[in-house]
Amino acid sequence: MKKLQKWLILFVGILLITGCRDNASSNKKVNNGKSVNDVLEKQTKAEEQKEQTEEKDKKKESTDTSENTETEDVDYDLTEMNSDMVYATVYQMMMEPEQYEGKTIRIDGNYYISKDEATGNTYHFCVIKDALACCAQGLEFVRKNEEELSDEDYPEQETEIIVQGTFETYKEPNDETLYCRITDADMQIKK
Template sequence: MKRIFLLLALCFLTGCASAAVSDSSSAAPADSSSAVSSAESAHAVDYDLTVMSSDMVYATIYQMITEPEQYAGKTIRMQGLYYAAYAEQKFQYYHYCIVTDALACCAQGIEFVWDDGNHVYPDEYPRDNAPITVQGTFSAQKEETTGNWYCRLENASLNVNE
């Protein structure tokens, strides 16, 4: 059940890693030498995943997806790989920070909205698979009809770690 839930969450929140790659193959490489953005948040970081081991990062993100209410409004900083996915129904790209588990067979991640969401894709975004650090406020909304949770980091800052 847990595994099924995780996979469902992945479908809605991140898509599986391979799907994200194919969806965003047209992504243009971004300036990798410096920070891409920065609406550096003045808030203190509640959950700094960048100082955790890969097991802990994976388990913490799993908790965020399965118990989103507990993390709502918290400031999260995380490192992972950048992926963009195109949602045909809404005609727009969604942006994700993906982490893998220690065996590298499972991937999960969180959608983020860079600043106010007005940055232009693909010009301003990094290339797919680029290592990034994202910091933003965790938000979770439940869709009444399906009962699924939609989680993301809002008003996020984005840095490319290359």
């Protein structure tokens, strides 16, 4: 029993001695890593710079395009933009359609058709695929004199086309969803 008491006293003594030593070295906190706020701030600044660059590119491309097409007045020519700008522009059209309302748009992509069995309506689309083919986006279009056209006046599905017309939004009867499309459109098969 006395041996046990000696070991217990020795253990408690060592514990007290080590617990009372100077903590100067343990108070030095090493934080070489970045805080969450630093990382978020850096990413936010990078994103803002990217958006500013994209806006400048869009303005420059829009200016370049208008200089190249003397007879045509196109506000947004997506056929002249790189894939990132096309994706960003179409995404922006979907998110803030009021900014594009009434603007002349030119896009190129693959032709697709869809028929709504419930309403009997037929919808025509130009689907724009990105370089990785993961994030395809598209716009519905309505050609000039649509009522006078038949199925033979349209190409086969997945044919590459160019569509130019006026951007507008609309709602279907009994549906509160806001849809976007290009109206009074000219469609050409891409060569």
